[in-house]
Amino acid sequence: MTTSPSPTFEIDEHSIGWIIFDDPERSVNVLTESVMRRLAEATNEALRACQEARVRAVVIRGKDDSFIAGADINLIGTTEDPEVAKESIELGQEIFSGISSLPVPTIAAVHGACVGGGVELSLACDHRVLSSSDSTTMSLPEVQLGILPAWGGTTRLTRLIGLRAALDMLLSGRKVSPPKAKSIGLASEVIPAAIFHTSVQEFAQSILSKKRGPRARKRPGLGQLLDATPLGRSIVLRMARKKVAKRLGGQYPAPTAILEVLTRTVGKSVAEGLSAEATNAAILLVSPVCKNLVHVFHLRQMSKKGTGIPTDSAAGPRAISKIGVLGAGVMGGGIAQLAASRGVVTWMKDIEHGAVTRGLQHARSLIRGKVTRHRMTNSEARQAMDRISGGVAYHGLSGSDIVVEAIVEKIELKKAALSELEEYLSDDCVIATNTSSLSVKEIATALKQPQRFCGMHFFNPVHRMPLVEVIRAPETSDAAIVTTYQLALKLGKVPVVVSDGPGFLVNRILGPYMNEAGFLLSDGASIKMIDGSAKRFGMPMGPLRLLDEVGIDVSTHAGSSLYQALGERLKPAPALVDLGNTGRLGKKGGRGFYLYEESRERQIDDTIYVELPSVPAPDSNRPSSISGEEGQGQILRRLVLAMINEAARTLEEGIVISAAEVDLAMIMGTGFPPFRGGLLRFADTIHPRGIVDRLEMLAEKHGPRFTPAPALTRLASEDLTFYSAFPPSGS
Numbered sequence: 001m002t003t004s005p006s007p008t009f010e011i012d013e014h015s016i017g018w019i020i021f022d023d024p025e026r027s028v029n030v031l032t033e034s035v036m037r038r039l040a041e042a043t044n045e046a047l048r049a050c051q052e053a054r055v056r057a058v059v060i061r062g063k064d065d066s067f068i069a070g071a072d073i074n075l076i077g078t079t080e081d082p083e084v085a086k087e088s089i090e091l092g093q094e095i096f097s098g099i100s101s102l103p104v105p106t107i108a109a110v111h112g113a114c115v116g117g118g119v120e121l122s123l124a125c126d127h128r129v130l131s132s133s134d135s136t137t138m139s140l141p142e143v144q145l146g147i148l149p150a151w152g153g154t155t156r157l158t159r160l161i162g163l164r165a166a167l168d169m170l171l172s173g174r175k176v177s178p179p180k181a182k183s184i185g186l187a188s189e190v191i192p193a194a195i196f197h198t199s200v201q202e203f204a205q206s207i208l209s210k211k212r213g214p215r216a217r218k219r220p221g222l223g224q225l226l227d228a229t230p231l232g233r234s235i236v237l238r239m240a241r242k243k244v245a246k247r248l249g250g251q252y253p254a255p256t257a258i259l260e261v262l263t264r265t266v267g268k269s270v271a272e273g274l275s276a277e278a279t280n281a282a283i284l285l286v287s288p289v290c291k292n293l294v295h296v297f298h299l300r301q302m303s304k305k306g307t308g309i310p311t312d313s314a315a316g317p318r319a320i321s322k323i324g325v326l327g328a329g330v331m332g333g334g335i336a337q338l339a340a341s342r343g344v345v346t347w348m349k350d351i352e353h354g355a356v357t358r359g360l361q362h363a364r365s366l367i368r369g370k371v372t373r374h375r376m377t378n379s380e381a382r383q384a385m386d387r388i389s390g391g392v393a394y395h396g397l398s399g400s401d402i403v404v405e406a407i408v409e410k411i412e413l414k415k416a417a418l419s420e421l422e423e424y425l426s427d428d429c430v431i432a433t434n435t436s437s438l439s440v441k442e443i444a445t446a447l448k449q450p451q452r453f454c455g456m457h458f459f460n461p462v463h464r465m466p467l468v469e470v471i472r473a474p475e476t477s478d479a480a481i482v483t484t485y486q487l488a489l490k491l492g493k494v495p496v497v498v499s500d501g502p503g504f505l506v507n508r509i510l511g512p513y514m515n516e517a518g519f520l521l522s523d524g525a526s527i528k529m530i531d532g533s534a535k536r537f538g539m540p541m542g543p544l545r546l547l548d549e550v551g552i553d554v555s556t557h558a559g560s561s562l563y564q565a566l567g568e569r570l571k572p573a574p575a576l577v578d579l580g581n582t583g584r585l586g587k588k589g590g591r592g593f594y595l596y597e598e599s600r601e602r603q604i605d606d607t608i609y610v611e612l613p614s615v616p617a618p619d620s621n622r623p624s625s626i627s628g629e630e631g632q633g634q635i636l637r638r639l640v641l642a643m644i645n646e647a648a649r650t651l652e653e654g655i656v657i658s659a660a661e662v663d664l665a666m667i668m669g670t671g672f673p674p675f676r677g678g679l680l681r682f683a684d685t686i687h688p689r690g691i692v693d694r695l696e697m698l699a700e701k702h703g704p705r706f707t708p709a710p711a712l713t714r715l716a717s718e719d720l721t722f723y724s725a726f727p728p729s730g731s
């Protein structure tokens with residue numbers, strides 16, 4: 001294997017040695033095997049120069065716009081043998097230890113993103129000097145990939161900034177800004193970006209006259225007791241373990257392993273810490289959970305790099321400086337807030353002044369929330385609000401590069417509003433509808449230029465839900481798709497292009513899943529068991545709790561639309577028909593399957609059993625066959641296979657092209673457990689043949705709604721998995 005030319009080592013006229021990461025082959029520096037080998041050489045060159053008194057300090061720096069983006073993810077995804085994994089981790093530790101034992105002061109000069117292994121390398125230095133640029137962040141996202149920082153990160157971070165602050169970074173993977181890094185003791189200094197490089201040199205010279213090493217951060221009072229005494233640390237670790245168990249339910253081994261390493265080694269030597277890191281990380285690295293999380297990482301990258309249009313298309317995105325939003329309700333207000341927060345001028349039009357005012361208030365309260373959570377400064381919040389305005393006249397929308405329509409879900413109203421709107425727009429302005437259930441093709445008939453029109457389906461709440469379905473109707477142009485796709489990326493969302501069809505992608509797959517929960521109720525499964533089984537599988541909430549969340553009126557309407565469009569297999573379960581007649585609204589009305597107080601779930605509302613004639617009460621004398629462990633298995637089989645079967649149909653109908661898109665959309669749109677890698681990756685672990693067998697058994701017992709989709713039967717007979725039969729386009 002060739003050795004990378006990066007990093008280089010050079011000595012300047014002030015006897016400062018510079019280890020410079022600037023990989024000519026990549027836009028960001030990655031710690032690949034060959035880069036690590038070169039780092040070991042550069043460190044040896046630095047050591048020799050120190051021993052020969054040619055160098056008095058060593059500075060490590062990155063490219064002009066970024067530091068180091070972490071280790072090579074492909075390596076994590078492909079390592080299968082724990083022994084090999086351990087050896088390679090130990091080699092990395094040894095290389096970083098070479099930096100930490102250089103006999104002169106060492107400084108990591110961090111400008112731009114510093115991620116994972118980049119942070120660990122900086123932790124091996126005596127000082128971390130950060131530029132004040134907005135692009136400068138420090139993060140250890142290993143936990144999100146199912147591993148732990150094992151090149152000394154877990155050990156050195158905790159010793160540097162204290163147990164509580166370290167746990168916050170290690171268990172969340174969150175990015176830390178320069179001011180925060182300074183306040184927690186991670187950064188020795190934050191320097192204005194404009195003078196960063198010259199000031200780093202001055203910093204290096206200034207520390208030569210001082211004693212080596214940063215000053216230990218004083219954590220006064222209780223903080224000192226918690227971080228620096230064995231009793232305090234054991235309290236902190238116990239609380240963290242409880243929190244992790246509650247939040248993740250034991251499905252993600254990495255946070256537990258981080259806590260295990262720290263429990264065993266905090267307060268002990270660095271060598272003991274490193275050894276525990278290597279042992280634990282090697283086990284994690286080869287686990288299926290890690291492989292699945294790495295797979296999800298690749299899915300996200302695929303969406304970020306994608307364009308939404310075929311590779312042979314020449315269409316480019318329209319630059320967006322102004323967005324129009326038609327309809328200032330729940331969704332319109334949310335979209336306007338998001339766009340303005342991301343620097344885009346936004347104009348909202350509604351038919352009522354009051355709605356515009358409420359839309360602006362909604363946006364303002366979301367922006368204020370960001371300030372409260374330190375995600376935005378006061379001045380950024382003011383600037384964002386200054387970008388949003390609105391009114392009842394159409395002319396405010398003229399000059400828009402794209403208009404997102406988010407008015408009430410009535411096709412005639414949408415068509416009338418869009419045909420009026422078109423008069424005020426330039427010919428190349430894109431129009432996108434946020435409809436959740438109507439036909440984009442049908443709405444497009446109202447427009448003179450249907451080719452500029454597509455769907456842009458945000459999920460509620462807009463600021464929180466990452467998925468945006470970009471919906472292509474038959475006449476939609478590539479230019480409209482690519483512009484909408486790029487806008488979704490600009491708004492920080494994960495776009496997936498889908499073809500027009502009932503429920504588009506995610507709601508369609510959820511349809512049979514939620515309906516099956518209704519059948520299960522009638523078959524005697526309790527609310528607690530149904531939702532509990534789905535949660536144990538890893539869903540963020542069970543299907544009945546989800547019905548409450550979406551709103552019982554909305555889901556009843558969506559269910560009957562799917563039934564009308566897709567036929568008998570989507571016929572609403574009797575329990576859900578009964579539910580629609582109860583007048584309960586779900587969370588927004590305070591009552592559904594659960595009771596809510598001020599929008600907080602309180603408890604299951606047992607009175608619902610009485611109100612649903614098709615559902616036996618849990619204490620009825622009729623013994624339920626759905627109970628205990630076996631019952632949970634039955635529930636899961638029915639819920640998950642219903643989704644897989646529908647997903648197969650969306651692929652055979654070309655709603656999406658690839659299994660990867662189904663998986664990305666389900667993870668981002670429904671919270672399908674990332675540790676399973678996605679719905680169809682999970683299905684591939686059973687193999688379509690196993691799925692078809694199980695579906696046929698269910699069809700025999702519960703009816704033809706479980707009849708295997710033709711695509712599944714084909715995969716089973718041709719011995720293909722979803723991922724091999726439906727690869728991403730271009731692969």
Ligand SMILES: NC(=O)c1ccc[n+]([C@@H]2O[C@H](COP(=O)([O-])OP(=O)(O)OC[C@H]3O[C@@H](n4cnc5c(N)ncnc54)[C@H](O)[C@@H]3O)[C@@H](O)[C@H]2O)c1
Pocket residue numbers: 326327328329330331332349350351352355405406407408409413417434435436437457458459460
């Ligand atoms: N709320 C959700 O959970 C959700 C999720 C995804 C998509 N959607 C879709 O988003 C759209 C809007 O939903 P919402 O929940 O924000 O509705 P909403 O009732 O909160 O807001 C709709 C707004 O549109 C305004 N309006 C009605 N006719 C208009 C017209 N001709 N011109 C301008 N404004 C007009 C109303 O005054 C109201 O302010 C719908 O298509 C809905 O299906 C909603």
